[in-house]
Amino acid sequence: MEILVRYGEIGLKSDIIRRNLEEILRKNIIKLLKKYDIDADVYILHRRLLVNVNTKDKEDEAIDLLRKVAGIVSYSPGYSCPLDIDEIINTAIQVMKKKMKDLGKEKIKFAVKTKRSNKQFPFNSVEVNKKVGEAIVEKFNLDVDLDNPDITLGIEILRDRAFIFTDKFEGIGGLPVGSQGRVLCLISDGIDSPVAAFLMAKRGCRLVLLHLKITEEALNKVRKIVEVLSDYDTELEFVVYDYKKDLEEIYKKLKEIKKESYTCIFCKKKMLKIAEKYAKYMECDAIVTGDCLGQVASQTLKNLRVISQGINYLILRPLIAFDKNETTELAKKIGTYDIAIEKEIKCPYLPKFPKTLSKIEEVEKIMKKANIS
Amino acid sequence: MEILVRYGEIGLKSDIIRRNLEEILRKNIIKLLKKYDIDADVYILHRRLLVNVNTKDKEDEAIDLLRKVAGIVSYSPGYSCPLDIDEIINTAIQVMKKKMKDLGKEKIKFAVKTKRSNKQFPFNSVEVNKKVGEAIVEKFNLDVDLDNPDITLGIEILRDRAFIFTDKFEGIGGLPVGSQGRVLCLISDGIDSPVAAFLMAKRGCRLVLLHLKITEEALNKVRKIVEVLSDYDTELEFVVYDYKKDLEEIYKKLKEIKKESYTCIFCKKKMLKIAEKYAKYMECDAIVTGDCLGQVASQTLKNLRVISQGINYLILRPLIAFDKNETTELAKKIGTYDIAIEKEIKCPYLPKFPKTLSKIEEVEKIMKKANIS
Numbered sequence: 001m002e003i004l005v006r007y008g009e010i011g012l013k014s015d016i017i018r019r020n021l022e023e024i025l026r027k028n029i030i031k032l033l034k035k036y037d038i039d040a041d042v043y044i045l046h047r048r049l050l051v052n053v054n055t056k057d058k059e060d061e062a063i064d065l066l067r068k069v070a071g072i073v074s075y076s077p078g079y080s081c082p083l084d085i086d087e088i089i090n091t092a093i094q095v096m097k098k099k100m101k102d103l104g105k106e107k108i109k110f111a112v113k114t115k116r117s118n119k120q121f122p123f124n125s126v127e128v129n130k131k132v133g134e135a136i137v138e139k140f141n142l143d144v145d146l147d148n149p150d151i152t153l154g155i156e157i158l159r160d161r162a163f164i165f166t167d168k169f170e171g172i173g174g175l176p177v178g179s180q181g182r183v184l185c186l187i188s189d190g191i192d193s194p195v196a197a198f199l200m201a202k203r204g205c206r207l208v209l210l211h212l213k214i215t216e217e218a219l220n221k222v223r224k225i226v227e228v229l230s231d232y233d234t235e236l237e238f239v240v241y242d243y244k245k246d247l248e249e250i251y252k253k254l255k256e257i258k259k260e261s262y263t264c265i266f267c268k269k270k271m272l273k274i275a276e277k278y279a280k281y282m283e284c285d286a287i288v289t290g291d292c293l294g295q296v297a298s299q300t301l302k303n304l305r306v307i308s309q310g311i312n313y314l315i316l317r318p319l320i321a322f323d324k325n326e327t328t329e330l331a332k333k334i335g336t337y338d339i340a341i342e343k344e345i346k347c348p349y350l351p352k353f354p355k356t357l358s359k360i361e362e363v364e365k366i367m368k369k370a371n372i373s
Numbered sequence: 374m375e376i377l378v379r380y381g382e383i384g385l386k387s388d389i390i391r392r393n394l395e396e397i398l399r400k401n402i403i404k405l406l407k408k409y410d411i412d413a414d415v416y417i418l419h420r421r422l423l424v425n426v427n428t429k430d431k432e433d434e435a436i437d438l439l440r441k442v443a444g445i446v447s448y449s450p451g452y453s454c455p456l457d458i459d460e461i462i463n464t465a466i467q468v469m470k471k472k473m474k475d476l477g478k479e480k481i482k483f484a485v486k487t488k489r490s491n492k493q494f495p496f497n498s499v500e501v502n503k504k505v506g507e508a509i510v511e512k513f514n515l516d517v518d519l520d521n522p523d524i525t526l527g528i529e530i531l532r533d534r535a536f537i538f539t540d541k542f543e544g545i546g547g548l549p550v551g552s553q554g555r556v557l558c559l560i561s562d563g564i565d566s567p568v569a570a571f572l573m574a575k576r577g578c579r580l581v582l583l584h585l586k587i588t589e590e591a592l593n594k595v596r597k598i599v600e601v602l603s604d605y606d607t608e609l610e611f612v613v614y615d616y617k618k619d620l621e622e623i624y625k626k627l628k629e630i631k632k633e634s635y636t637c638i639f640c641k642k643k644m645l646k647i648a649e650k651y652a653k654y655m656e657c658d659a660i661v662t663g664d665c666l667g668q669v670a671s672q673t674l675k676n677l678r679v680i681s682q683g684i685n686y687l688i689l690r691p692l693i694a695f696d697k698n699e700t701t702e703l704a705k706k707i708g709t710y711d712i713a714i715e716k717e718i719k720c721p722y723l724p725k726f727p728k729t730l731s732k733i734e735e736v737e738k739i740m741k742k743a744n745i746s
Contacts, residue, residue, distance in 0.1 A: 009668075009697050017670070173696045180667045181674040199694035203666045205674070285674035293576045293689075294553045295382075297390070301554040301578070301658035305687040314678040316666075321572035321691035323546045324382050 001059050002080055003066065004156065004163045005029070005049040008073035008173055024176040025049065025071045031234045032069055038062050046117055046159035050080060067169065068231045070202045071176035076154065078165025083157070085123060089135045091164045092153055096136055099151055099166045109145035110136065116157040128155060175204030177233045182206045183316065184284040186275055189221035189345060192290030192319055194336040195327050198232055199318040200288050207236040208282050212243035212271055217345050224339045232334070239278065246270055251349045253370040260351045264298050265358050266372055267349070268307045276313045286314040292322055298354045306358045374432050375453055376439065377529065377536045378402070378422035381446035381546055397549040398422065398444045404607045405442055411435050419490060419532035423453060440542065441604045443575045444549040449527065451538025456530065458496060462508045464537045465526060469509055472524055472539045482518035483509065489530040501528055548577030550606045555579040556689065557657040559648055562594035562718060565663030565692055567709040568700050571605055572691040573661050580609040581655050585616035585644055590718050597712045605707070612651060619643055624722045626743040634728045637671050638736060639745055641680045649686045659687040665695055671727045679731045 010021045026042045026049060033040045038061065039054040053062045059077070066075050081091040092112075100108060114128040123131065132155065133144055156163045185197040187209045201207055207229065211222045219240065226238045250266045275287045292299060308315055319327055331337035366372075383394045399415045399422060406413045411434065412427040426435045432450070439448050454464040465485075473481060487501040496504065505528065506517055529536045558570040560582045574580055580602065584595045592613065599611045623639045648660045665672060681688055692700055704710035739745075 012697070014670075173698070175667050183674065200666075203694045203696075205666070285678050293573075293578070294548050297387075301556070301687070305658050308687050309685075312682075314674070314681050316693050317689065318694035320689050321576045323576075324385070325546070 001053060001077055002163070003051040003053065003063065003075055003077050004080075004165060005051060005066065005075045005171075006073050007047075007049075007071050009175060010071060011047055019044075021071070021176055021179055022049065024179050025069070028071070028176050028178070028234070029066070029069055032065055032231065033062055035231075035234055036061060036065060038065075045161065048156070048158060048163075050161075050163070051075075063169065065231070067171060069176075070172055070174040070204060070232065071179075072171030073173050074168050074171055076163075076165035076168050078154075078163055078167075080161045080163045083118070083121060083160065083162055085128070085131060088128065088155065088162050088164065089132055091162070092132045092155065093135060093139055095164045095166060096140065096151070096153060100140070103150070105150070107142075108150040109143045109148070110151045110153060111144060111146045111149035112136070112153045112155065114155040114157065118157050118159050121157045125157075128157065172202055172232075174202035177201050177204055178206050178235070180204030181286075182208060182282070182284045183286045183288045184208045184210055184275055184279040184282060185288040186271060186290070187211050187222060187225065188290070189218040189225065189340060190290070191331050191337060191340045192292060192295075192327055194225045194229060194290075194340065195330045195334065196288055196290040196318050197229055198330070198334050198336070200316070201229070201232045201236075207233045208278070208284055209236060209238045210275060210278050211238070211240050212274060213240050214244050214247060214347065215345060217343070221339055221342065221345070225336050228335045228339065237282070239282075241274060241278070243271075243274070246274075247349055250372060253372055254366070257366070257370050259366050259370065261353055261355045262358065262363070262366055263349055263351050264354045265303060265306060265363060266367075268303075269310070270372075272307065272311045272315070276311055279313055286316045287311075288316045288318065290319055291317040292319045292324075292327065295324055297356045300356050302357045302359070303355070306360055306363050309360055309363075374426060374450055375536075376424040376426065376436065376448050376450050377453075377538060378424060378439065378448045378544075379446050380420075380422075380444050382548060383444060384420055392417075394444070394549055394552055395422065397552050398442070401444070401549050401551070401607070402439070402442055405438055405604065406435055408604070408607055409434060409438060411438070418534065421529070421531060421536075423534075423536070424448075436542065438604070440544060442549075443545055443547040443577060443605065444552075445544030446546050447541050447544055449536070449538035449541050451527075451536055451540075453534045453536045456491070456494060456533065456535055458501070458504060461501065461528065461535050461537065462505055464535070465505045465528065466508060466512055468537045468539060469513065469524070469526060473513070476523070478523070480515075481523040482516045482521070483524045483526060484517060484519045484522035485509070485526045485528065487528040487530065491530050491532050494530045498530075501530065545575055545605075547575035550574050550577055551579050551608070553577030554659075555581060555655070555657045556659045556661045557581045557583055557648055557652040557655060558661040559644060559663070560584050560595060560598065561663070562591040562598065562713060563663070564704050564710060564713045565665060565668075565700055567598045567602060567663075567713065568703045568707070569661055569663040569691050570602055571703070571707050571709070573689070574602070574605045574609075580606045581651070581657055582609060582611045583648060583651050584611070584613050585647060586613050587617050587620060587720065588718060590716070594712055594715065594718070598709050601708045601712065610655070612655075614647060614651070616644070616647070619647075620722055623745060626745055627739070630739070630743050632739050632743065633724045634726050635731065635736070635739055636722050636724045637727045638676060638679060638731050639740075640722070642683070643745075645680065645684045645688070649684055652686055659689045660684075661689045661691065663692055664690040665692040665697075665700065668697055670729045673729050675730045675732070676728070679733055679736050682733055682736075
């Protein structure tokens with residue numbers, strides 16, 4: 001079996017950039033399959049990639065894994081053959097036979113849909129549909145039904161080969177990981193930040209995940225989340241910083257001047273400060289957070305502004321305009337949701353009434369008074 | 374006719390915040406309908422809103438417009454009645470009669486689905502389904518089909534009234550505009566920036582749209598886009614700044630030192646500088662851009678970083694991790710796509726080979742050399 005891989009935005013790029021992105025995508029597919037001990041050859045065809053899975057007992061697993069490779073818009077398991085109408089017909093009959101066997105039905109309705117990217121091929125799409133359709137009708141005595149078929153036999157006429165398939169799976173889209181630089185993602189055990197990191201990987205960024213550790217319990221959840229994310233970026237880096245002492249100090253200082261309601265704000269400012277250092281050190285071009293506007297009381301514009309103040313680094317917030325249910329849906333889709341909700345770990349320093357509408361001047365005053373850097 | 378409005382995230386908030394958001398949503402519905410000369414009363418019910426359209430010849434238009442109100446997750450035209458089982462049955466028969474007439478069919482299959490938020494009501498959901506279903510069978514001699522009905526009659530048992538309907542329309546979700554502060558959105562005649570502005574309105578922000586004018590043609594497109602967006606935020610403000618002279622100066626200065634390839638970078642830096650001034654002046658807490666990673670060659674992480682450098686303001690980029698087709702789909706849905714693509718206006722200062730991977734140090738050097746502030 002082979003798998004035909006289709007990309008989306010890569011195809012909109014100039015030739016040079018496209019070839020570069022195709023090559024990164026090719027390598028990323030090999031790397032992810034290799035992680036699961038699946039050996040595969042991947043060829044770049046005419047605006048498609050062809051995956052040849054050599055580990056025969058893991059073909060289904062390989063199909064599943066392609067769902068996690070950024071840059072892939074859709075993909076189809078099937079068989080390729082030389083650009084010859086008889087070869088195409090023969091391969092189509094084999095593919096059809098296999099699919100009928102899988103379905104366990106003998107009396108099915110089918111349709112043939114040909115896409116001819118290679119206009120040099122002597123038969124056009126309608127002619128290929130007709131020739132292949134007729135051969136299948138003759139061979140299996142089936143009915144054609146273009147509107148509501150049980151099986152749609154797809155044929156792609158590419159530059160050097162044809163490809164025949166019956167299924168089309170959806171990929172995550174985006175751009176190949178590693179094509180768009182490195183980002184430092186702040187990652188917690190919650191629902192949002194893993195989704196934010198995933199979205200940046202989807203757009204082609206290499207991930208450096210930084211967890212600011214407060215409790216061992218949360219770290220354990222984060223480890224599992226990182227394991228899931230490492231399928232999307234097989235070369236991600238994971239860094240843990242022991243943050244408890246910093247947060248304790250902030251809390252203590254604020255408590256002394258009776259300003260505990262500002263704990264979350266100063267905590268987040270400190271987090272960004274630490275992230276900034278790591279981003280520089282690990283050569284990342286941006287800091288990524290799971291911030292979302294208005295989701296919880298403290299995620300106000302005013303607080304976001306106060307928190308970012310003084311950070312001289314690009315901060316990206318891919319979830320900023322997401323609804324809670326949109327983030328949750330994505331978390332379920334990528335596989336981090338169940339881990340995030342398995343046990344809610346409350347921050348031990350969460351004030352009773354966190355400040356929701358902080359002001360820059362006020363925060364600067366408190367910073368001085370409490371001697372927080 | 375009345376319209377029952379359902380919200381999503383608003384329901385997750387504490388009582389005080391929820392009531393405040395409900396009231397903002399109520400006023401926003403009235404304002405949008407009023408803009409189209411539709412008079413309506415809007416009542417806050419038990420975690421629902423009830424819209425009573427008084428302008429009888431504009432009921433369909435009112436139904437259409439609710440699709441544009443941030444905070445609404447779904448809504449249903451129908452009729453309310455007192456919390457009495459006989460009243461519910463009678464109203465259900467009227468609603469059913471109307472729907473059958475609209476469908477133009479007499480022999481249809483139907484189902485009843487009751488949702489009882491008010492647990493005080495003496496009949497539970499199953500009992501209401503049964504009583505109403507039996508009455509309809511008797512009255513119209515129809516068949517019940519729970520799996521594949523032609524009409525699903527919905528009944529919501531609320532605290533003070535019941536509501537009966539057959540259709541459910543999807544809203545845009547999010548939070549009511551005006552509940553999350555003000556943002557300054559840089560807006561151009563392209564596909565992306567109107568979508569970015571829409572997304573911030575969807576999350577409850579009041580919009581100040583700033584267009585940096587280079588050509589009259591582009592401004593005319595932007596005016597039409599602003600008109601579309603003003604349905605999502607009926608109180609948005611629109612500001613035009615004559616930017617041509619600034620850009621000309623940047624181009625001239627860069628040309629003098631043969632660094633025209635940096636035109637886009639310095640242009641965008643200047644745009645953010647101007648946006649920063651306006652954001653302060655117009656009391657916005659953030660600047661919003663349509664930036665998207667890797668969509669065009671100049672939208673690299675490194676360029677985004679260089680461009681943001683020196684801007685001491687919260688910058689939000691809601692599209693940062695969007696695929697091109699995701700942004701395009703949204704643009705079509707909100708109604709700005711057709712305007713954006715009607716005529717492509719190329720920037721007259723676009724260099725042949727725009728710099729894609731700029732460095733902060735290099736840009737600072739050029740800034741000094743070319744005397745650009």
